[in-house]
Amino acid sequence: SIQVSAERHIQRSKSFCNHTEIEKLLDKELIGDFTKSFALSTVEGKHQDLKYITPDMMVSALSGQLHHVVERIVVIDCRYPYEFEGGHIKGALNLYQEEQVEEYLLRTPITPLSPDHRVLLVFHCEFSSERGPGMCRFVRRRDRAMNEYPNLHYPELYVLKGGYQEFFRHFGMQCEPQGYRPMHHQDFKEDLRKFRLKSSTWAGEHSKRDQYSRLKKL
Incomplete structure (x- = not known):
């Protein structure tokens, strides 16, 4: 009958419509759980799937100009410790390994005290x-895995365009200490080798665990 045919078509459509396709259908300017628009003004960046903010926007947000909607901004500095120690944005957290980020942000998620306010993450x-x-x-992927779609602990993620180099160039006074130590600094070649190895080892172990868990589900 026509009704049975229609039901089969709906079932078939449902099976083809995965999360990625749903997200493409929804307004691109909505945050990750599709409940509201982004609190910060964003700009184009290197990676089309991510939301970027300028150093100016970051300073405005950190100075409390959006206190009526934003309760807390967590700045995650993913550089290696020797870079961070040479100068970083005031109040930033130095989390350069996935393990550290998972422990700090996802083991006990940071939630706003008021439902009308937001917690923003800037990487x-x-x-x-x-x-x-x-x-x-990584945070979005793990967050999605932990929650029933489309709910998220952190629906609003941003990347600071130009990174620390650009921020320091314009707002050195907002950094502590007021310095900039590049990743390829001559005095820290051994540190770079050590931290790169540590990061890649963790990433390798993580992917092995993911593969193992997928195999168990087959």
Whole structure:
């Protein structure tokens, strides 16, 4: 009958319509749980799937200009410790390993005290080219896995465009200490090797665990 045919078509449509497709259908300017618009003004960046803010927007947000909607901004500096120690944005957290981020943000999620206010996460590294964006994606991926779709602990994630280099160039007074130590600093070659190895080891172990859990589900 026509009704049976229609029901089959609906079932077939449902099976093809995964989360990614749903997200494409929804307004791109809504935050991750699709409940509201972004609190901060965003700009185009290197990675099309992420939301970028300028250093100016970051300073405005950190100075409390959006206190009527934003309860807390957590700045996650994904650079290696020797870079962070050479100068960082005041109040930033130095979390450069997925394990650290998972422990700090996802083991006990940071929730706003008021339902009308928001907790925003801003990720960055030296240039916000790879490490910051990668950690931002990691948090969203783990957050999605922990919650029933489309709910999220952190629906609003941003990447600081230009990273610490750009921020320091314009707002050095907002940094402590007021310095900038690049990742490829001559005096820290051994530290770079050590931290890169540590990060890749954790990432490798993590992917092995993911593969194992997927195999168990087959």
